[in-house]
Amino acid sequence: MQSRAVMASSTLPAPHHHHHHRRSRASASNFLRFRSRRPLLSPPSLRGFRLRATAAALTVEPDTQVKQDSLELDLLACPICYEPLTRKGPSGLNLPAIYRSGFKCLKCNKSFSSKDVYLDLTITSGTKEYNEFKPTRTELFRSPIVSFLYERGWRQNFNRSGFPGPDEEFNMAQEYFKPVAGGLLVDVSCGSGLFSRKFAKSGSYSAVIALDFSENMLRQCFEFIKQDETLSTINLALVRADISRLPFASCSVDAIHAGAALHCWPSPSNAVAEISRVLRSGGVFVATTFLSSPLNNPFSSEALRPLRQFFGQENNSYNYFTEKEIEDLCKSCGLINYTSKVQRSFIMFSAQKP
Template sequence: MEPAVRAAAASCSSYSSLHPPRALVARRLGRSSGLSLPARRVAVAAAAIALDPFQETKSEQNDTSETEVFACPVCYEPLIRKGPPGMNLPAIYRSGFKCSKCNKSFTSKDVFLDLTVTSGMKEYSELKPARTELFRSPLVSYLYERGWRQNFNRSGFPGRDEEFQMAQDYFQSVAGGILVDVSCGSGLFSRKFASSGAYSSVIALDFSENMLRQCYDYIKQEETPMNTNLALVRADISRLPFASCSIDAIHAGAAIHCWPSPSNAIAEISRVLKPGGVFVATTFLSTPTNSGLFSIDALKPLRQIVGPVNSSYNFFTEGELEDLCRSCGLVNYSSKVQRSFIMFSGQKP
């Protein structure tokens, strides 16, 4: 550093306790100082650091780590991220995530970021009910968009494009925000939400590692730009890895009937939604075909005893879904029904 530059920086440092305005600093380091233009620039930077000795440290921290929307699934504290910013696949792959409170680290070395409680464990692997484990199968993950999902139209599901547009209509009030597609499967709707450009970020979230890998394969096949704001996250629907009141929109397509505890899951969804945030889901209504005699009102109490043994899935009446949403604090319940298909929505007050 030139002697004149050191002198200018020292001069500003002596005034730091008085917090002089930037204009005064500029005049002191202006043309009258006799410094060359490059030297003046160095002097201004040095003076800024002298005025705020923490500025350089803050700048370095912002380059390497930042608090994201992600939270620790153990204690719900925000995760500290070290690596390139952004909610796209390459940025997350190159980043490290750690909870500053419980000191747990989470890996993003796979094509997805693993934010389950069991992430990083070597010996213990948690098993879920059969209806959940089924979708962790590589075969089911492969077949899901290759015939499995198309069979839903027999129950009244209108199809991917129409279901997407119906959900978009519900999400109009939160356009531009962060959307999480929970139990996303192979990303059937996650990819459409991301490609729509209607959201600042889209997070495709599922418990199945193979479903997320299949989603990644579809992204590559469809030549979706890898820097699209789409992230793949492995997480438990009953332990969502997001800070409270941090998410604008949550979508769950044909999923709630597979969840081990729908009440816990919707309570979690309510927790992470921002005030005004919107939850939209589709599922199969309870019918004699999928629920047998348990679809009859008088026999519903027996479903608590026999149902879990008799069926791999939970099916609901519309009244039960509305009651479930309201019990978890969601308001403005709305629904659209077509045979045994239902799309319903609730809002965080």
């Protein structure tokens, strides 16, 4: 008989095993509730100091036990209707708990399972006949070859365009994320989890969700996680989702990171709008990308901007923007406090939800 005890196994589950569900002590209609503990923002005189938050445990607690220093919210949502998902299985945003859980939208009557090693929260999850092809730049990263090579040479080439390297980029992002230390971080377009793993191991966040549309990138991320025992019990979850249809409730996420991703998105405006929707008040968005330059776009100058709008994307499968365009995009999606750091074609920018 399967035990009713909920345990976070230190051994990651192997893919392709059948899911095991236990009968929840609460009603099956109870929503997944995530408690994010965040310290109060430092007063202006202390903002120059480095802050470090201790990761808080992910728990499911009765509404009557809400504490003043906790914020309870419905996190995972149906990608179709955005209603909260019900959950059957052990609680927690860690790999073993997610793997052994089933998720369902009662309104759409659609079920989502942790297929392979990730939770598939795309609209097409579970389809058997329907197939949909994305733009070339999206399909490229779904390739198992590219997924395997991403951290084995592919990412290192970014240095030629001014990217300072993963370690320095991580430190820069951590500075931007100081105001939301201790909260929930989602690493969108995470690829093979290069930064997801760094954020999870930092202990600065109560939980980290590594999110990508590529199935093979998420599988590669899982392989890297298995090689690091320190990640086996950390609140780190793998979720497959569309950046333009994020499966989270509005105002539910503290921090969102997008490393070298914006130029790959089919519709950056839809993606940033979704990011703005799911960020809670005070939440921080940090991203890196390649700026439009003569090296990657022949119409990059302001004088040739009209030509770039008509012909630029025909000559390149990626979306490259000027810094002014990126700032304008963030503002148009309701984000404030835009700031950036530029080095040749590299840009890291940050914006905040009011």
